[in-house]
Amino acid sequence: MCFWACNDSSALQAQNPVIGVTPRYCNPLPMEIxxxxxxxxxxxxxxxxxxxxxxxxxxxxxxxxxxxxxxxxxxxxxxxxxxxxxxxxxxxxxxxxxxxxxxxxxxxxxxxxxxxxxxxxxxxxxxxxxxxxxxxxxxxxxxxxxxxxxxxxxxxxxxxxxxxxxxxxxxxxxxxxxxxxxxxxxxxxxxxxxxxxxxxxxxxxxxxxxxxxxxxxxxxxxxxxxxxxxxxxxxxxxxxxxxxxxxxxxxxxxxxxxxxxxxxxxxxxxxxxxxxxxxxxxxxxxxxxxxxxxxRVVFDNQGNMSVKITDVPQWAPGKIKDPTKGNSGSTQVTTNKMRAMNTLSKVSSEQPGRDAAYAVDNYSGTWWEPDPNDPTPTLMIELSPATRFDVVQLYHVDGVRLMFTGGRRSVVRPAANTPAPAQTFVFKYKIEVSMDGEKWTTVLDQSNNKISRNTIYEEIPPVKCRFARLVMTDWPKESPLGVIDFALFGIADKEVQPAAQPIPANFLGK
CATH class of the missing domain: 2.115.10.20 (Glycosyl hydrolase domain; family 43)
Known part of the structure; x- marks a missing residue:
C-alpha cells in the first residue's frame, strides 16, 4: 500500500535539478504585501x-x-x-x-x-x-x-x-x-x-x-x-x-x-x-x-506523517522526482560572521543597541539599524574568517534571504471594499561579491525593485567569492530601516587559500 503520495512524473520539471536553473524556495516565504x-x-x-x-x-x-x-x-x-x-x-x-x-x-x-x-x-x-x-x-x-x-x-x-x-x-x-x-x-x-x-x-x-x-x-x-x-x-x-x-x-x-x-x-x-x-x-x-x-510531508509505511522544517533553499514543488530530497545542498554562510575571530567584516554605520551583528545572528528578535543619516547603509561579510592556523574557505554564493522589521500589526487594514491607506514596504538593494575586498561585482541588483515585501528570497547565479556585501539603496522612510536577517546561501568551493592574506584598508570599496 502506498502511504506516501505517488509522484506524477508528468508534473516533474527537472529530474536532475541544477542550482541557478531549477527554481527554489526558502522559508519564510517572500509573500507580497x-x-x-x-x-x-x-x-x-x-x-x-x-x-x-x-x-x-x-x-x-x-x-x-x-x-x-x-x-x-x-x-x-x-x-x-x-x-x-x-x-x-x-x-x-x-x-x-x-x-x-x-x-x-x-x-x-x-x-x-x-x-x-x-x-x-x-x-x-x-x-x-x-x-x-x-x-x-x-x-x-x-x-x-x-x-x-x-x-x-x-x-x-x-x-x-x-x-x-x-x-x-x-x-x-x-x-x-x-x-x-x-x-x-x-x-x-x-x-x-x-x-x-x-x-x-x-x-x-x-x-x-x-x-x-x-x-x-x-x-x-x-x-x-x-x-x-x-x-x-x-x-x-x-x-x-x-x-x-x-x-x-x-x-x-x-x-x-x-x-x-x-x-x-x-x-x-x-x-x-x-x-x-x-x-x-x-x-x-x-x-x-x-x-x-x-x-514537504512524508509518510512512512505505517501512514505516520512527518515534516522537516527547513530554513535553507529547497527545490520548488514539482521540480524534483523524490520529495524527500528537497534540500539543494546550499547552507547559510553568513551566520555570526560579524563577531567571528579575526573577521574582516565591516559595516558603514549602526545605531547603539542595533549592532550590525544582529543582521547575521540567525535570530528574529534582533536587527541591525543603521544611522538615519547613512544614505547607503552597507554591511560587508567576510565569508571565511580564519585564524593564522586556518585556511581560508571560499564559497559559491547562490541565494540571499532578507527580512526587515515590520510584524502583522505594521499593516493597517482598510474597511471593506475601501481603498487601503498609503503604505509602502518596498526595499531596494544590491548584493555585491569580491575575492579581495577591493574589487566588487554586483551579482543581484534590486535597486529598481517595486514589489512590496518585508521578507525576500532571491536566487543568485552561483559565484565564487570570499567577501559579500549588502548595499541598501532605498527603503520606506516612514520608520527606521531595520534588517532582521541578511543570510547568504552557498556551497563551499574545493579551493582554499592561506589564512594570512593582505587585505586593503579600504575594503568597503565605497
Whole structure:
C-alpha cells in the first residue's frame, strides 16, 4: 500500500535539478504585501483544479499556479465584510466559502469574491458542545460530499466537530463530537516558551485531510505567541472519530532560527501530487510578528506523517522526482560572521543597541539599524574568517534571504471594499561579491525593485567569492530601516587559500 503520495512524473520539471536553473524556495516565504494586507499567519490554502488560493490573518489572498510564485489579489465582498482573522477557504457544490474567527459564513462564485454574507452560524451547540464563538473554524468536505465543521473550543478544551446541513452550511445537524482535548502528558502542548505551564494550553487550528482511507486531524499548541508553537495530529477511520494520538508527535516543532513557532496551517496536495504543509512562523520580536512557511510531508509505511522544517533553499514543488530530497545542498554562510575571530567584516554605520551583528545572528528578535543619516547603509561579510592556523574557505554564493522589521500589526487594514491607506514596504538593494575586498561585482541588483515585501528570497547565479556585501539603496522612510536577517546561501568551493592574506584598508570599496 502506498502511504506516501505517488509522484506524477508528468508534473516533474527537472529530474536532475541544477542550482541557478531549477527554481527554489526558502522559508519564510517572500509573500507580497498588498494594500492593507499582509500574509501573517493562520494560513489556509485551497487547491482548486491546480490553482492555489492562500488566505491568512492579515487580509487579502495570494494566488499561484505552481505553489512557488504567489501574487497578491484583493478579495471583495457584497456590502460589508472583510477577510476574518484565522480565515478558512473551502469549496462545496461549486460554491466557495469563507469563514473565520467571530465572523459569519460567506459564499461566492469565485475564490476572490464578491462574497455574500450568509448570516451567523445557526443552532450552534452552545458551551456544553464547545461553542463559545466561531474560533479557528474549518470546513472539511469528505469524499462522499458530506460537509463538516471543525473548531477550537478555546484554551484546554480541544477540538470539536459537527456535520453541516448541505442545503445551508450555516446550520449544524446531528450530534456534536468532542474529538480531542489537552493532555498535559503531551509536553509540547503545554503553554510557555519552555512548555513550563503543566495545566495551561491553547489547542487550536484544526485541519482535516483524508489520505489512503485515514483521516488526519491536525491541530496546534501551545499558543501563537510562543516559539514552542507547533502542530500535532491524530488519526481516525471516521471524520467524527474516535481519534488516536499519533506516535511521532509533534509534527512540526522548531524553536530556533528564522523559522520557529511552526504551527496553525494546512496540508494540501501540490503540483507534484505530493502533500505539503503550510504553517505560521513566529518572530521573537516584535510581539505578534509572524510569517508563512511550507515544507514537504512524508509518510512512512505505517501512514505516520512527518515534516522537516527547513530554513535553507529547497527545490520548488514539482521540480524534483523524490520529495524527500528537497534540500539543494546550499547552507547559510553568513551566520555570526560579524563577531567571528579575526573577521574582516565591516559595516558603514549602526545605531547603539542595533549592532550590525544582529543582521547575521540567525535570530528574529534582533536587527541591525543603521544611522538615519547613512544614505547607503552597507554591511560587508567576510565569508571565511580564519585564524593564522586556518585556511581560508571560499564559497559559491547562490541565494540571499532578507527580512526587515515590520510584524502583522505594521499593516493597517482598510474597511471593506475601501481603498487601503498609503503604505509602502518596498526595499531596494544590491548584493555585491569580491575575492579581495577591493574589487566588487554586483551579482543581484534590486535597486529598481517595486514589489512590496518585508521578507525576500532571491536566487543568485552561483559565484565564487570570499567577501559579500549588502548595499541598501532605498527603503520606506516612514520608520527606521531595520534588517532582521541578511543570510547568504552557498556551497563551499574545493579551493582554499592561506589564512594570512593582505587585505586593503579600504575594503568597503565605497
Amino acid at each position: 498588498g494594500p492593507g494586507a499582509n500574509a501573517s499567519g493562520d494560513v489556509t490554502v485551497l487547491n482548486d483544479n491546480g490553482k492555489y488560493y492562500m488566505v491568512c490573518t492579515g487580509g487579502g489572498a495570494w494566488v499561484s499556479d505552481d505553489m512557488y510564485n504567489w501574487k497578491y489579489q484583493l478579495v471583495t465582498f457584497e456590502g460589508t465584510g472583510r477577510i476574518p482573522t484565522a480565515p478558512d477557504i473551502s469549496k462545496f457544490n461549486g460554491k466557495y466559502y469563507l469563514c473565520g474567527n467571530d465572523s459569519p459564513l460567506y459564499s461566492a462564485d469565485h475564490p476572490l469574491g464578491p462574497y455574500k454574507d450568509l448570516g451567523p452560524w445557526k443552532n450552534t451547540p452552545g458551551l456544553e458542545g464547545g461553542w463559545r464563538t466561531a474560533f479557528d473554524v474549518h470546513i472539511y468536505v469528505d469524499d462522499d460530499n458530506t460537509p463538516y465543521l471543525y473548531w477550537s473550543g478555546g484554551g484546554v478544551s480541544g477540538i470539536y466537530a459537527s456535520k453541516l446541513d448541505p442545503k445551508d452550511l450555516t446550520k449544524f445537524i446531528g450530534t456534536t463530537k468532542h474529538l480531542i482535548t489537552f493532555n498535559n502528558e503531551h509536553i509540547w502542548e503545554r503553554y510557555g516558551e519552555m512548555n513550563e505551564y503543566p495545566d495551561v494550553a491553547w489547542i487550536e487550528g484544526p485541519w482535516v485531510n483524508k489520505i489512503n482511507g485515514t483521516y488526519y486531524l491536525q491541530y496546534s499548541a501551545s499558543g501563537t505567541q510562543w516559539k514552542s508553537y507547533a502542530n500535532g495530529y491524530y488519526t481516525s477511520k471516521s471524520p467524527l472519530g474516535p481519534y488516536t494520538y499519533a506516535p511521532n508527535n509533534p509534527l512540526t516543532l522548531n524553536t530556533v532560527g528564522m523559522v520557529s513557532g511552526t504551527a496553525h496551517g494546512c496540508i494540501i496536495k501540490g503540483p507534484d501530487n505530493n502533500y505539503w504543509q503550510f504553517y505560521t512562523t513566529v518572530l521573537s520580536n516584535p510581539p505578534g510578528g509572524r510569517r508563512i512557511g511550507m515544507d
